[in-house]
Amino acid sequence: MLLTDGLISNWKLEEVSGTRNDAHGTNHLTDNNTVGQAVGKLGFCGDFVAANVEWLSRASNASLQSGDIPLTVAAWVKLTTKTGYSEIALKDDNSTAREYGIYYDQPTDRFGFLLSSDGSSVVIELADALGPPSAGVWYYVIGWHDDVANTINIQVNNGGIDSASHATGILAGGADFTIGALQGGGGPADAQIDSISLWKRVLTGHEKTRLYGAGFGLEYPFSGPSFQQRTYRPAPYRPGIAR
Amino acid sequence: MPTLLATQTLVDEFVAANLAVLTARQENFRTNRGRYWQGLSTHVMRPSHTNGSDGSAPGDRLLVHPTDQFDDWDAVFPEWRAGSVLLPAALRIDVYDGPDGRGWAIVIEFLHAGTLWRRVINVGPETSRSKPWTLTPLGP
Secondary structure (H helix, E strand, O other): OOOOOOEEEEEOOOOOOOOEOEOOOOOOEEEEOOOEEEEOOOOEEEEEOHHHOOEEEEOOOOOOOOOOOOEEEEEEEEEOOOOOOEEEEEEOOOOOOOOEEEEEEOOOOEEEEEEOOOOOOOEEEEOOOOOOOOOOOEEEEEEEEEOOOOEEEEEEOOOOEEEEEOOOOOOOOOOOEEEOOOOOOOOOOOEEEEEEEEEOOOOOHHHHHHHHHHHOOOOOOOOOOOHHHHHHOOOOOOOOOOO | OOOHHHHHHHHHHHHHHHHHHHHHHHHHHHHHHOOOOOEOOOOOOOOEEEOOEOOOEOOOOOOOOOOOOOOOHHHHOHHHOOOOOOEOOEEEEEEEEEOOEEEEEEEEEEEEOOEEEEEEEEEOOOHHHOEEEEEEOOOO
16 A cells, blocks of 8 residues: 555645645645744744744645544644644634644643544543653654544654544534644644645554654655665675675 | 623724724735735733623733734834723734735634633635634633
């Protein structure tokens, strides 16, 4: 299976300003309050300043809506500060149309993945296996809903998986898909965010390992060799020449 | 006695009385700068009303601007210069630049009896941004 199978959208955030294009689909993002650009994990990234309430958004549509389906959200994140919530990639209006999303949960000092089956109340899985993230460090955060195993899951940097039972699915609601804040600007991120992907399937462990790439990452279209493949390919055997 | 409905009406009338001027200044700003003006929230604490009290308050963040621009509320709306006008709600101007073009929106918020009410007025191509008065959860 290819990493592009089941992929809905990928945003590289290579643009300086204005519309951020969807590299895989057609969910191009509107720039709210002038999201900046910085050197990112893979090329450039979006530089979100919480004090300026900056975020990217796309109005809800069927491709971004969930339901009781398999769903995976992933992003590279570098927190600038940890003084407040930093919403990362979500479909959440913080009201009656909440669906899914990954974010930094400031009160617990953890990355978190949230799901809502009724649009109002949420189930949250925190990345306890990682523990408190550090500001100024890139992390690869993956949250997913497994509709077969009925679980909510989060994993950071291809490390331990935090998982809990969740059997009630996800609301297929009308909230905007957003990066850097909730719909309307709540919980603005003070962070740099890069290479965000949304799949309507559950990734295998091998796929998540490839995306993390031993900390180097793997840019869309995910067709290059992983870091391990690049590094550990043995040199050809040539008799008489020491290796 | 400003009931919730009376407070919403008060705020609506205040915004309506200033919207045409603000729209004209936004168009002038765009002509001169190539973009619309972003205004951070006018208040640290949103004006807080009850059935027994009018919580209108002067903006205390009129001299604050986004880190990537220089113009604050005082520059664009000097009529509200600190302390001179009581604002019945906190106002924020969001600007946007998307696939359908550029626009801006006024986010209007006040508290009534401890509950947060928000209305959004869109000016531009993304018409779905406009929202009627909505009870909004406090916090992020």
